[in-house]
């Protein structure tokens with residue numbers, strides 16, 4: 211059985227994914243089959259990725275957040291997500307260990323991919339996160355978090371950096387790990403309905 215579906219995936223990619231994600235061969239092959247069905251070209255475009263996010267956040271504007279997430283997963287910078295990038299993304303956002311997730315969060319905030327986060331980048335991601343939050347939820351936010359600018363200022367203040375300073379990956383991860391408010395402000399989780 212299995213051979214007919216898994217033959218298109220190279221052994222090299224399979225081995226690589228088993229190591230980097232700890233998913234089993236069966237799981238990876240099943241996802242590969244699904245991926246090929248949903249995505250016959252083998253590549254997810256930014257537009258397709260936006261549509262996936264829009265389905266998850268039907269009441270908000272998920273486009274700019276989706277664009278940033280896409281960038282952070284497109285590790286080889288070719289403007290599409292291939293199966294390997296897709297599986298690693300899935301791994302990081304669902305079952306990944308906290309450190310790996312925070313490394314990913316760092317890459318999400320490092321908009322220009324220069325290895326540092328500055329306050330402008332924090333503001334840009336906070337803007338995108340804010341658009342995910344449905345209006346009725348925004349009205350219930352604490353008064354120091356109820357605009358993208360306030361959220362960015364509050365988040366940045368936890369790292370104890372001046373406005374013109376920048377944050378390395380280790381500083382970002384330890385800052386967020388040590389402060390549950392910072393941890394909360396770097397992402398948005400929809401309230402279960």
Ligand SMILES: [Ca+2]
Pocket residue numbers: 283284285286287288289290291292295
């Ligand atoms: Ca890519």
Ligand SMILES: [Ca+2]
Pocket residue numbers: 319320321322323324325326327328331
């Ligand atoms: Ca940067």
